[in-house]
Amino acid sequence: MLLAGRYRLEAPLGSGGMAEVWQALDERLGRRVAVKLLHPRALPPERERFLLEVRALSRLFHPGIVQVLDLGEEEGRPYFVMELVEGGTFDRLGPFEEGPEGDRILLAAAQVMEALAHLHAQGILHRDLTPKNILLTKEGYPKVMDFGLAYLLQESRHLTRTGYTLGTPTYMAPEQAKGLPLTPKADLYSLGAVLYRTLTGRPPFEGENDQAVLYQHVYEEPKPPEALNPAIPKGVGQAVLGLLAKHPEERLAHPDLFHSALREFQALRLATPRAGASRSGHYPLAPDPRRLALKGKLDLGGEAAWPGEMVHAGGRVYLGVGRGLVEVDLLTGEVRREALPEEVTAPPVVRGGVYVGSWDGKVRRFRGRHLEWFMETGAEVTAAPLALGERVYVASRDGTLYAFHKDAPLFRFRAGGHLSASPTFYRGLLFVGSEDGWLYALDPETGALRYKVRTGPIHAPVAAGRGLLFIPTWEGEVYAFDPLSRETLWNAAVEGEIWGGLALDGERVYVAAWDGVLRALDAATGEEVWSLEVGKVTAGLSYASGHVFVATEEDRFLAVDRRGQVVFEATGLGAVQVPPLPLPGEVLVASLSGKLYRFAVG
Template structure:
C-alpha cells in the first residue's frame, strides 16, 4: 500500500493517537527531511468539530513560547484540514513521577515552573486551554514540557458561544470546580487542572477517584484532596502545599505567578547537598561540584578517630557530619572547628540529616537522633545497626544486623519486617516502595505503610545500597553483578557480571552507571544497555562513588582520589592520602575525602 502524503510533502508514518474529532500521525516532512506530527480532521467530522479544529489552529498559530508546541504549517487534503506541529517524543508529563529525592525530583519542579510560565504566556494572549491533562503536556527528549492539544481552547474574545454550548467539555479527573459547575471560566481554571496534573505526577494518583465521572466531579466541587505527602512521603511539605494552593476550590485563591515552584526548587536543591547518597534514592548523583581540573589541597582536619566502611560524609548547614570511632563528628567548614557527640559504642552506620536533626546508628543496636549536642530520640533494634537509616517524611526505616527492618513514624513503632539475611545495605525508597537488599540474596519491595511484601527478586547478596534513577533501580551485589531493574514492571532490563566484590555504592550519571570494586577497576556502563563504555585501573575500592557535574569521583584503599570525566580521562588525582573507605563528597566549592585514619582532606579551587 502506497504511503499517504499530504500536500505532496508530509508522508504519514504511524498513528500517534485518535480522538472523536481528529487523528494525530507521526510524519516526515520530505522537503526538509525532518520528523513532524500531523493532526488531521476526521472525514466525517461535524461542523462544530470542524470549528473547534480550526479554532485550535488559530490558537496555536499565535503562540510563540518554548513551553508550547509550535505550529509549522496548515493545509487541506481532499476537504480534510490538517496542521503540522513539531514532534515531541519524550512521553507525557506524569512520566516524570512519582516524586523522588535527587535529580528526578528536581526535574518535576523545573518542569512545573516551565509549565507555569507557558500558561502565563497562554493567558496573556487571551487563551484558556480548558483541558490540561498529563497527555496534553508532553516532554521533549531532554525532559522539557510542552503544552499541546488545544482542541478545547477558549479564545476570550472569539468563541464565547462554545462555553455556553459545551461547558462540560474537558477531562473530569483534572477539571476545575467552576468548570464542573458550568460557571464562567478564567485562567485560574487551567491552574487548577495543572495542579491536578502535578498531584498525579508527584503521587502516582489523581487528587480524586470515583466509579464514574459524576462522582469525580462532585469531589472536585465539594471535597478536599489529601496532602500529596500522605500518598507519597517523599514529597516535601512545601511542594505539597504549593500543589494544594493550585487546587483551591475558589479561583481567586489560586496563585498564578510563574515562579510558584522556583523558590521551592531552590530550597530543595540546598537540602539535596546533604542527601544524594544518604537520601531516599541513594543515586550518588550530587548537584554541584567545582571544576576538578582546578582543584588543589586547601587544608586538612584531624577528626580524632577511625573513619571506616560503611561510613559516609553528609553535608548540611555549613557542616559535615561523619561517624568516627565512638563519636558523631561535625566539622564546621567555615571555621574548621570539630564538634563531637560521644556514643557508648562504635558508630557503624552513616549519619542522615533531616530537618535539623542528625540520625546515626551504632554497634550497640540503637539509632539516635541528635539536635546539636542534645539527644532527641532513640530506638532499640534487635542487633547492631550497620546501615544508614532511611528517613522519608515523618517515617524512619532502620535495618539491623539480624535481618530486621524497623519502621517508625513520628517516633512511634510502625512495623517490623524480617528478611532472610543480614541487612548491610541501607534501604532505598523509590517508586513509592521501600527496597531492602539482604545478604540472603533477595531484594524485597515493601509497602512503606505496613511493611507488607509487594514482591521480592533474586539478586545475590547485597552489601551496598540500591540506587534509583530515571525510573530504574541499579542493584550492585557483593559478588560483582550489577542489575538494572524496572521496579514497576518487575523486569530486569540488563545485567552485567564484573570481577571482584562490590562494597561501596554505585554512582549514576545522565549517561552512565559507574561502579568500582575490589578488582581495582572503575567502570562506566551504559545506563540504558549495561554495555561497558570504558574501564580504568584505579586500585582496590571499598568506598562508594560520587558523581557531579559530568565527573565521577573515586577514592581507593591505596590512598588515591581521582576525578574522571565521561570519556574515562583522569582530570584530577591526589595520592598519599592513606586508605580511604568513605565516599568522596562533592560540594559547590570543594571536594572532601577522609582517610581511614580519620584525616579529612579539603580540595578546593584557587
C-alpha cells in the same frame, strides 16, 4: 495521503471527535512533523473550534509550547502542521523518586508553569490541560499542545454562554466544573491535578462516574501527595496543593514555584547518604573538577572509617568519627564533636534532626545538641537509616528492619540474614538487601513481604534509576532488576568484593571493587563502556555534574569524566574509606586518619 504536495501522512498518532493527528514526512525539508487534520464530517462548531486552535497556536512562540509550522486545506478539510514531539506524555516522568528522576519532574513542572505564563500573557486559556496534552521531547522537555478547547479571553463570551462544560473531569478546576467564567487560574488548577497524578501515580480524585469526580473537585480536599508517595518532600506536596486550592484567588501562581521546590529538594538530598532514597550516588551539583585545588584541611579528631559517609545540611557537614558525631561548619571551619557511648557505625541522616546509628544497637536523633529521641535494635546498626517524611526505617545486624512513624513503632520485618546495607525506596516499594543473599520487597506501610529475589550477599546499598534496581553483591556481581516485572535484565561480573555504593548518571552504572578497577557499564545492557585502573576501593562512588568522584585505599582522589578520562587527581591524603561529597561550591574528602580535605575552584 499527500497534503499540499509536501506532507506525506505516514502513521496515525491519535483521533478525537473533531480531528485526527498523523505523523508525516515533510518531503520538501526531509523532516518528520505532526499534522492535525479536521474530520471530513465535522460540524460547523467543530470547524470553528479547529480554526480557533490554529489562531491560538499561531500567536505563541515559546519553547514550552508546540510550534505551528504550516496551515492549509485539502479537499475542503483544514489542517495544520506542528513539530513532532516523541517523548511520551507528561505523567511518564513519574512517580516521584528521590534523585535525578525527581529533579526532572520538578524542572519540567517549572517549565510548564513558564509556558502557561506565556500563554496567559497572550490572552489565551488552554481549558483542557491533561498529561496527554503535555508531551515530552526525547530529551524530556515538556511542550503544551492540543488547544482544541482553548479560547481567547476577549472572545470567550459566546463559548461560555451555553452553560455546558468542556474539558476533562479528572483535571478540571472547580469553577470550570460549575460552568462559571474562567480565568488563567483554571489552567493552574489543571496543572496541579496533572502534577498530582504524575507524582503519586493517582489523580487527586477518583469516582464511579464523571459527576462523582466533579463533585469532589468542587467540595472535597485531596489527600497530601506525600501521603500516597512518601518520597515526595513536604514542600513539593504543599506546592501542588497550592495549585489545587478551591478558590482561584488562593492558587499559587509564582513562576518560581517549582524552581524553589527543586532547590529545596536538592538541598534535602544532600542530607541523605547516597543522595536520596533511591541510593543512586547522584548528587545535584559540583564545581568543575578540572579547576579544583586544595582549599583547606580540618582535623576531625578520630578515624573516618567504612561504612561512614558525609551528609550536608544548612551549611554544615555531619560524619560519624570514632565514638562521636562530628559537625563541621563550612563557613567558619569550626569542628564540633558530640560524644557517644559507643562507636558510630552508620552514616548519619539529616531529616528534621540528625539520626545516627552506633555499635550499641541504638539510633539516636539529635536536634542541635539535644538528644531528642532514640530507639534500640537487637544488634549493632551499620547502615544509614532511611527517613521518608514522618517514617524512619532502620536495618540492624540482627536481620530485622525496624520501622517507625513519628517515633512510634510501625512494624518489624525479619530477614534471613544480617542487614548491612541501607534500605532503598523505589517505585512504591521498600527494598532490603541481606547478607543471606536475598533482596526483599516490602510494603512500606505495613512491612508485608511482596516478594523476594535470590541475588547473593549484599553489603552495599541497592541503587535505583531508569525504572530499575542495580544490585551490587559482595561476590562482585551487579544485577539490573525490574522491580515491577520482577525480571533480571542483565548481570555483570567484576573481580573482587564490592564494598561501596554504585553511582548512576541515567545512562551508565559506575562500579569500583577491590580489584582496583573503576568500570562504567551501560545501564540498558550491562556492557562495559570503559574501565580504568584506580586502586583498591572501599568507599562508595559519587557522581555529579558529568563526573565520577572516587577515592581509594591507596592515597588517590580522582575525578573522572564520562569518557573515562582522569580530569583531576590529588594524592597525599592517605587511605580513604568514605565516599567523596560533591557540593555546589566544593568537594569534600575525609581520610581514614580523620582529616577533612576541602577542594574548591581556585
